[in-house]
Amino acid sequence: MxxxxxxxIPTDKRIVxxxxxxxxxxxxxxxxxxxxLKIDENLRAKDLHEDQxxxxxxxIEKNFSIEGQLRRQEMQNIARMKSIGCYRGIRHKVxxxxxxxxxxxxxxxxxxxKKTVAGKKNxxxxx
Amino acid sequence: xxxxxxxxxxxxxxxxxKVQKQKEMGSSEPIRTWARSCTIVPDFVSHxxxxxxxxxxxxxxxxxxxxxxxxxxxxxTRTFRAHGGVKKKETPHG
Numbered sequence: 509m510x511x512x513x514x515x516x517i518p519t520d521k522r523i524v525x526x527x528x529x530x531x532x533x534x535x536x537x538x539x540x541x542x543x544x545l546k547i548d549e550n551l552r553a554k555d556l557h558e559d560q561x562x563x564x565x566x567x568i569e570k571n572f573s574i575e576g577q578l579r580r581q582e583m584q585n586i587a588r589m590k591s592i593g594c595y596r597g598i599r600h601k602v603x604x605x606x607x608x609x610x611x612x613x614x615x616x617x618x619x620x621x622k623k624t625v626a627g628k629k630n631x632x633x634x635x
Numbered sequence: 636x637x638x639x640x641x642x643x644x645x646x647x648x649x650x651x652x653k654v655q656k657q658k659e660m661g662s663s664e665p666i667r668t669w670a671r672s673c674t675i676v677p678d679f680v681s682h683x684x685x686x687x688x689x690x691x692x693x694x695x696x697x698x699x700x701x702x703x704x705x706x707x708x709x710x711x712t713r714t715f716r717a718h719g720g721v722k723k724k725e726t727p728h729g
Contacts, residue, residue, distance in 0.1 A: 592700045594708040625718070 513565045513574060518553045526553040527564075532574035541567060644703075647673035654678055667692055671707025686710035 511517055518526030527538040542549050545567055547560055556564075568574060573581060589597035599606040605618045616622070638645065647670035655678070657663065665683040680699055685692035686706050693710035701709070 588700055592698065592704070592709075594701070594704050595711065596708070598711070 511565075512561055513568045515575065520552050520554045522550050523547065523553050523556065524549040530568070530574050532572060532578040533568070537572070644674040644676060645672060646676055651676075651678070654682055657682060665694060668706065671705065671710065673706050675701050675704055675706060677702055688712045 512527070513530060516530045518529045524535065524538050524542060527533050527541065528535055533541070539549065541564070545560070545563055547556075547564070586597075586600055590601055591597070596606050603618055603620075604611055605615050609615060611619075647668070650666065650668050650670050650673055653666055657666070658678070663682055665685045667685045667687075669687045671686060671688075675697055679697045680702065682697055684695045684697065684706060686695055686709060687693075688710040689712050695706070695709045
């Protein structure tokens with residue numbers, strides 16, 4: 509099982525796809541990396557030559573932040589916005605959508621499961 | 636869509652002048668402003684602004700972290716008064 513850039517162990521998929529198992533690398537970035545290093549996208553991850561996988565690891569670690577490092581960066585960014593009290597920070601604090609989506613309906617991902625309010629108009633009329 | 640890099644950040648001209656003037660004089664009185672869309676540039680750091688939210692002026696002391704944000708981001712325009720369903724109904728009657 510090949511290890512690329514530390515902990516990640518993608519399987520016997522094509523490497524374009526296998527690389528996307530790394531947090532912080534999507535399909536676009538994966539394609540870019542492979543073309544940069546002149547590695548065939550269709551190669552299976554297990555068929556990678558050792559030089560190739562080490563080159564991949566080195567290239568990724570040098571140019572991009574991935575996994576834990578990226579997660580930490582994201583958390584820090586959010587923490588910074590919370591601490592300065594800007595609009596986005598406040599939205600993060602109160603757990604509502606941050607990017608201007610509607611909240612009259614939907615927004616359930618941010619707000620969590622529906623909280624039914626007793627005695628609300630519709631409920632009353634039905635009863 | 637984000638602003639074109641070519642133009643650089645949008646900074647309200649008059650506000651910027653005011654800040655510069657304050658810098659020369661060394662005072663740091665709160666500056667009243669309606670320029671909510673003005674980007675906070677490094678010159679604004681450690682100055683105090685009173686940002687209009689459509690009704691009142693919100694006081695804001697600018698720190699390093701705020702550079703790059705807009706003034707308006709720090710003066711909310713909406714007030715949210717908790718969903719108090721049950722409680723609200725009891726109080727007017729009782």
